[in-house]
Amino acid sequence: MSYSDTVKRTWNDNRLMSVLLELTYACNLDCTFCYNDLSLGGKRLSLAQYRELLHDLASLGVLNLSLTGGEPLAHPHFFEIAGHARDLGFVIRLKTNGHAIKEAVARRIRDEVDPFLVEVSIHGATADTHDRQTRVPGSFTRLLANIRTMNSIGLRVKANSVLTRWNEHEVEELLAVCDDLDVALQIDPEVKPRDNGDRSTLAVEASLEGQARYRRALEAHSKRDVGVTKDPSPAAARRTNMAGTDKHCGAGSNNIAIDPYGSVLPCVQWRVSIGNLHERRVTEIWAGSGMLREVRETTKAARRKLEGLGDAGLLSNFCPGAAHTYSGDPLAIYPPAAQRMAASGRTRVRLTVV
Amino acid sequence: MSTETSTQHYRVDPHARFRVMDDEGIFVLQDAGEVLVVNEVGAFIVEQLKAEHSLDEVITSITERYAVDAERARLDASSLVAELLRAGAITRS
Ligand SMILES: C[S@@+](CC[C@H](N)C(=O)[O-])C[C@H]1O[C@@H](n2cnc3c(N)ncnc32)[C@H](O)[C@@H]1O
Numbered sequence A: 001m002s003y004s005d006t007v008k009r010t011w012n013d014n015r016l017m018s019v020l021l022e023l024t025y026a027c028n029l030d031c032t033f034c035y036n037d038l039s040l041g042g043k044r045l046s047l048a049q050y051r052e053l054l055h056d057l058a059s060l061g062v063l064n065l066s067l068t069g070g071e072p073l074a075h076p077h078f079f080e081i082a083g084h085a086r087d088l089g090f091v092i093r094l095k096t097n098g099h100a101i102k103e104a105v106a107r108r109i110r111d112e113v114d115p116f117l118v119e120v121s122i123h124g125a126t127a128d129t130h131d132r133q134t135r136v137p138g139s140f141t142r143l144l145a146n147i148r149t150m151n152s153i154g155l156r157v158k159a160n161s162v163l164t165r166w167n168e169h170e171v172e173e174l175l176a177v178c179d180d181l182d183v184a185l186q187i188d189p190e191v192k193p194r195d196n197g198d199r200s201t202l203a204v205e206a207s208l209e210g211q212a213r214y215r216r217a218l219e220a221h222s223k224r225d226v227g228v229t230k231d232p233s234p235a236a237a238r239r240t241n242m243a244g245t246d247k248h249c250g251a252g253s254n255n256i257a258i259d260p261y262g263s264v265l266p267c268v269q270w271r272v273s274i275g276n277l278h279e280r281r282v283t284e285i286w287a288g289s290g291m292l293r294e295v296r297e298t299t300k301a302a303r304r305k306l307e308g309l310g311d312a313g314l315l316s317n318f319c320p321g322a323a324h325t326y327s328g329d330p331l332a333i334y335p336p337a338a339q340r341m342a343a344s345g346r347t348r349v350r351l352t353v354v
Numbered sequence B: 001m002s003t004e005t006s007t008q009h010y011r012v013d014p015h016a017r018f019r020v021m022d023d024e025g026i027f028v029l030q031d032a033g034e035v036l037v038v039n040e041v042g043a044f045i046v047e048q049l050k051a052e053h054s055l056d057e058v059i060t061s062i063t064e065r066y067a068v069d070a071e072r073a074r075l076d077a078s079s080l081v082a083e084l085l086r087a088g089a090i091t092r093s
């Protein structure tokens, strides 16, 4: 059996495989578009609760653990939590802004956490653009230096970026900067609303021309690497990926997210609580949450709905979590998904866009 | 044919990760960025090795659990161990 078959089976069998922990919403940067809801309050999980949680997740057979935030390194017990996760055998991905990872910290991460991957966020190809987003002067220069340090001591680094109105004019340079640093770059073309539904972050959404420029730049970049292979059409590729399951995604089926206050969510984007760790252990929530059952049914309904829309639906990159954040309805088509459907040029369905 | 001795012990390589998922086992080879899936018997063998059983002890467990003869179990276990060693999924301890 291949790994992708295994992953599909985890969707179908509701087998928890990947967990994302938002350790804190504290951060040493101050990105204008950050989706974190800083007004959210509650009782933070203690170190003892994190230890118990990690044991429970290991006993459930969870393989992948992502540590994020806020800035995960800003958590006062980051190294205890991440080191404990390492001892329990998780494949750890650290999602960080990279700002604090100078050499001594990088070495501690390598030696005490041994992550599979350190994912850093880069917001542009120049200091002007990046620092405008982070609102911390010097953060770009420092990030680049820290990436070089991480590379030099043998940490595996990947860069993530979000396409915005502020960086869309330099997307080719951004790809070149990452090539130069020898790190893979993944660009998310979609700015999300804040977790509480506040849409002010969308002020920096990329323009339609920016989106088109990004697609062209990616294509040119991948052609350079790939050469002669002929890819199937994107819709065909998506169909192949979706074969063998009746769900749209693994939210609440093979993955969950947990916020700093113990709320368990079906996915980092789907901000509906399926239980709280201050009240129940994750093993109980996983075994018996009514809300979780509802979420799983919703992923099936999303699948049926998108299939009903043909190729356009398949290419919409629809996310029930994002839909929920936009309108409270995880099945409602939201503006960026509608835009992608329109761009696919094949939709003849009238859509009510929230 | 494997050169592994029957009293040898093994452990998951420090840079690899291993989890049993129902009836199969998954290794993530962090350095290579690769995933290796082993079947139910393979997952059982790795669990036994992780529990610090020697190759000989593992072979005995396989014969008991899967009702196969010792020669068959020895061949299967030795070739899996050799393959996992080559892939960097386990090391001798
Ligand atoms: C919230 S951050 C947490 C981890 C870490 N502080 C960082 O910046 O990488 C996780 C990722 O979400 C991205 N992000 C933040 N706000 C976003 C938004 N409104 N829409 C899309 N992505 C966003 C960040 O750029 C980052 O790559």
Ligand code: SF4
Residues within 6 Å of the ligand: A027, A028, A029, A030, A031, A034, A035, A036, A069, A070, A071, A097, A121, A134
């Ligand atoms: S660095 Fe990450 S958590 Fe901090 S403000 Fe930026 S996106 Fe938000």
